[in-house]
Amino acid sequence: MKGRFILLGSLVVVAAAAVTAYFAWPAKSEGVHWPEGQALPTFEEPASTLDLMYTTDNFYYQAEDASFAHKTGKADGDGWLAAAGSDAPNVPMLDITDQTNIPAGENKAIVNMQVDSFANENGVVAKLEVLDQEAGMTLASLDVSNWDFKLPNASQSFELPFTVPEGGHSLEFRVQWTGKSTLKLFDVGISWALRKEENLVFTSLKGVVNKTQPRLYAFTDNVNGSTGTSWLASLGLAYKEEKDNWKLLDKYRSEVKGIVVYDDSQPDTVNLATTIAGLKDGIVAPPALVEKLTGDPYNLPILEDLRGDFTSKLEVYEFMLSNYWPKVTHRVIIGLDPSLKSYLRDYAMNLTAAVVWLNPKEPKESELLDKFLTDMPYGSGLYMGWWPDEGEGVKKTSDFGLATVASDYSSNLSVFSGTSREITVPELPKKPPLENKIYVSFILSDGDNLQYMEHSFKKFWDTPDRGEVPLGWTVSPLMVDTMPGILNFLYKTATPNDALISGPSGMGYTYPNFWKDGEGLDNFVTRTNDYMSRAGLRVLTIWNYVKGEITPEAANRFAEHAPSLLGFTSQFGTGKIEVYKNELPGQELNVSYGSTEGDLTNGIEAAIKKWDGKSPAFVAIQANPWQVSYQNFVNARDHYLSNTDVVFVRPDTYFQLVRESKGLPIEPNSSTK
Numbered sequence: 001m002k003g004r005f006i007l008l009g010s011l012v013v014v015a016a017a018a019v020t021a022y023f024a025w026p027a028k029s030e031g032v033h034w035p036e037g038q039a040l041p042t043f044e045e046p047a048s049t050l051d052l053m054y055t056t057d058n059f060y061y062q063a064e065d066a067s068f069a070h071k072t073g074k075a076d077g078d079g080w081l082a083a084a085g086s087d088a089p090n091v092p093m094l095d096i097t098d099q100t101n102i103p104a105g106e107n108k109a110i111v112n113m114q115v116d117s118f119a120n121e122n123g124v125v126a127k128l129e130v131l132d133q134e135a136g137m138t139l140a141s142l143d144v145s146n147w148d149f150k151l152p153n154a155s156q157s158f159e160l161p162f163t164v165p166e167g168g169h170s171l172e173f174r175v176q177w178t179g180k181s182t183l184k185l186f187d188v189g190i191s192w193a194l195r196k197e198e199n200l201v202f203t204s205l206k207g208v209v210n211k212t213q214p215r216l217y218a219f220t221d222n223v224n225g226s227t228g229t230s231w232l233a234s235l236g237l238a239y240k241e242e243k244d245n246w247k248l249l250d251k252y253r254s255e256v257k258g259i260v261v262y263d264d265s266q267p268d269t270v271n272l273a274t275t276i277a278g279l280k281d282g283i284v285a286p287p288a289l290v291e292k293l294t295g296d297p298y299n300l301p302i303l304e305d306l307r308g309d310f311t312s313k314l315e316v317y318e319f320m321l322s323n324y325w326p327k328v329t330h331r332v333i334i335g336l337d338p339s340l341k342s343y344l345r346d347y348a349m350n351l352t353a354a355v356v357w358l359n360p361k362e363p364k365e366s367e368l369l370d371k372f373l374t375d376m377p378y379g380s381g382l383y384m385g386w387w388p389d390e391g392e393g394v395k396k397t398s399d400f401g402l403a404t405v406a407s408d409y410s411s412n413l414s415v416f417s418g419t420s421r422e423i424t425v426p427e428l429p430k431k432p433p434l435e436n437k438i439y440v441s442f443i444l445s446d447g448d449n450l451q452y453m454e455h456s457f458k459k460f461w462d463t464p465d466r467g468e469v470p471l472g473w474t475v476s477p478l479m480v481d482t483m484p485g486i487l488n489f490l491y492k493t494a495t496p497n498d499a500l501i502s503g504p505s506g507m508g509y510t511y512p513n514f515w516k517d518g519e520g521l522d523n524f525v526t527r528t529n530d531y532m533s534r535a536g537l538r539v540l541t542i543w544n545y546v547k548g549e550i551t552p553e554a555a556n557r558f559a560e561h562a563p564s565l566l567g568f569t570s571q572f573g574t575g576k577i578e579v580y581k582n583e584l585p586g587q588e589l590n591v592s593y594g595s596t597e598g599d600l601t602n603g604i605e606a607a608i609k610k611w612d613g614k615s616p617a618f619v620a621i622q623a624n625p626w627q628v629s630y631q632n633f634v635n636a637r638d639h640y641l642s643n644t645d646v647v648f649v650r651p652d653t654y655f656q657l658v659r660e661s662k663g664l665p666i667e668p669n670s671s672t673k
Helices: 016-024 195-212 230-235 245-255 269-280 287-294 313-323 345-351 363-373 390-399 413-417 450-454 456-461 484-493 518-535 552-561 597-610 630-638 651-661
Strands: 049-054 059-062 080-082 091-099 105-115 124-132 137-145 156-164 171-177 183-192 216-219 238-242 259-261 283-285 302-305 332-335 382-385 403-406 438-444 471-475 498-502 539-541 567-570 577-580 584-588 591-594 617-623 646-648
Touching: 049 245, 080 091, 091 183, 105 124, 105 171, 124 156, 124 183, 137 156, 171 183, 195 216, 195 245, 195 269, 195 283, 195 287, 195 345, 195 413, 230 456, 230 484, 238 245, 259 269, 259 287, 269 283, 269 302, 269 313, 269 345, 283 287, 313 363, 332 345, 345 413, 363 390, 390 403, 403 450, 413 450, 413 484, 438 597, 438 630, 438 651, 450 456, 471 484, 484 498, 498 518, 498 651, 518 552, 539 651, 552 577, 552 584, 567 651, 584 651, 591 597, 597 617, 597 630, 617 651
Parallel strands: 049 216, 049 238, 259 283, 259 302, 332 382, 382 403, 438 471, 438 617, 438 646, 471 498, 498 539, 539 567, 567 584, 591 617
Antiparallel strands: 059 183, 080 183, 091 171, 105 156, 105 183, 124 137, 124 171, 577 584
16 A cells, blocks of 8 residues: 555644744655654555665675576575585586676675584685686686684685676686585675775665655675575565666666765765755765766766865865755754765655764864754654764764664665554563562663664574563664564564563663753653554663663653553663652663673572562663674573572563552553552
8 A cells, every 4th residue: 555654643842943944844755755743754665576786895696596506515594505425526516607797897706605624634625716708717716725714613704806807708706615624605795996886876776766666675784694685575575686786777767867976085975965866866976987877878967066065074064054954854864974885875865864974072063963953853853873972972962852763774764664554563461470589571682773673683583492581672663664564573473472672762762861851851752652652662771871870850751751651671780670750660770781691690690699588579681682692591591490589571571560569550550450
């Protein structure tokens, strides 16, 4: 169904200076639907078959791709495996032929593979070759020996520099296996000088094309195994792979109005060019590709040429503030490092948003940034992307009544934002009887980060033994707008031990202690409650710096304006529980951001030592997903299997038990326990 959106009922409280800019931006721009009360827009339903393009720093050939020749071995999940003693030796385990999309000039092949064990004697495991099929010559060759690998069962990269002659010769990439050791081949990556700049061209092409209807999907990392399309498969979205991105410019050329050229000598003109391209339906062009883009067959006109116009970073953003900030939305601003070429820029263009990179730690940059932020709606505006410094950046937006949405490596928000907004939330499981036990709740952090949800989270969620231990998975309430299909998929595939809860601090990452306007914070909390209710989230994590307690004044506002919450956690690390306005329990986490399995068990051990056994005790432990694995949670739980006094529960159940222990109804606004 096209044109789907939900109009939220929460009030919008904005600073007077922001009113005109906030409401001046149209509620609909082509295929982007952005009702007044909605935090982020809804896009049209994605095309029945998406065009999949690669915007990785390297161009990858996946080893298990069935279209390539394999003379030995077999597919093995995310690679191709040749087993010593059983598979035929001295033949290609991968042979990629007739490749014409590699540009002329200096290039590099990067082959990623691993051996299962080290041999007692060194010897050649594989021969890597790059061949010019038309000239009948070898462009590069490398013998890889067993002892060239630093560790067994760990992926390692081997590089082959090679030069492609002019004229577009067909190339062949071959991995010859000797049979000496079991070898797993993951992929062959190709890099060339203009690869990142080309990726910027096609990322901005996606910004033009997907504004009308999402039709382009970008594979921007090599994490998800064979295709990098794991979410598409989960959502039932079909795609057609296109290995030559320039063919996509051929296909969608009629939708592009022209190019905006940035200045290599002033990197921040990349952000200015992105902002202008979003307004003018252009694509962002590096100087090195201007001749190609303006010549046959594309013949794209130059919409604006920024070369030589600026002598400093501040000049770039002062020009943006004066000339383009009045023309773009003020509901969202994008913070993006100019060196990031393949991420989020398309979404910024879809929203017609300004893209900046200003550091609050630098006085002049901070002063200029203030001029942008003061024009944004207090209590509802969002800063998407990221910061040069996390603490200073989030503090800055908090000072202006805004929230940060970590998303600088997001790749496909336009596609995900067009998926169905029908979210079916399962009922909470019945809580166990409250006893004199030590109740433990584990929480996995960082789900407020939209790029994490798009990329690394999926591998965590796909862990085969998920459901072994009760766990709170933090997600963003903004998934209602940006990833509704994924949110619904999580509920459909969740086990009874999986609880989705809100990451910091509701409608974005903010430090409530630093908000200067109480009415604006009330609005933020009201919107948070609204979106959390739509997303089925009953528990909130609130951050005030990475390890910061929440003030009673701020906590009371959550108690008053977020009536659906069962409870919230904060970051101070004491385990202390308070009840605010006799309605809402909040707990300072016992472990605020654990990084090892020991952090999980140490938090429990500390509670056991303090417990007198005469009343319930509550231990809330949060860990980060970058250093702690799902198995660490399982192992920590298993450590206490023989101790019947330690009970593991999901966070929503946990706060129901906390509420009961404090004499509160287990359901807010309910008279029965």
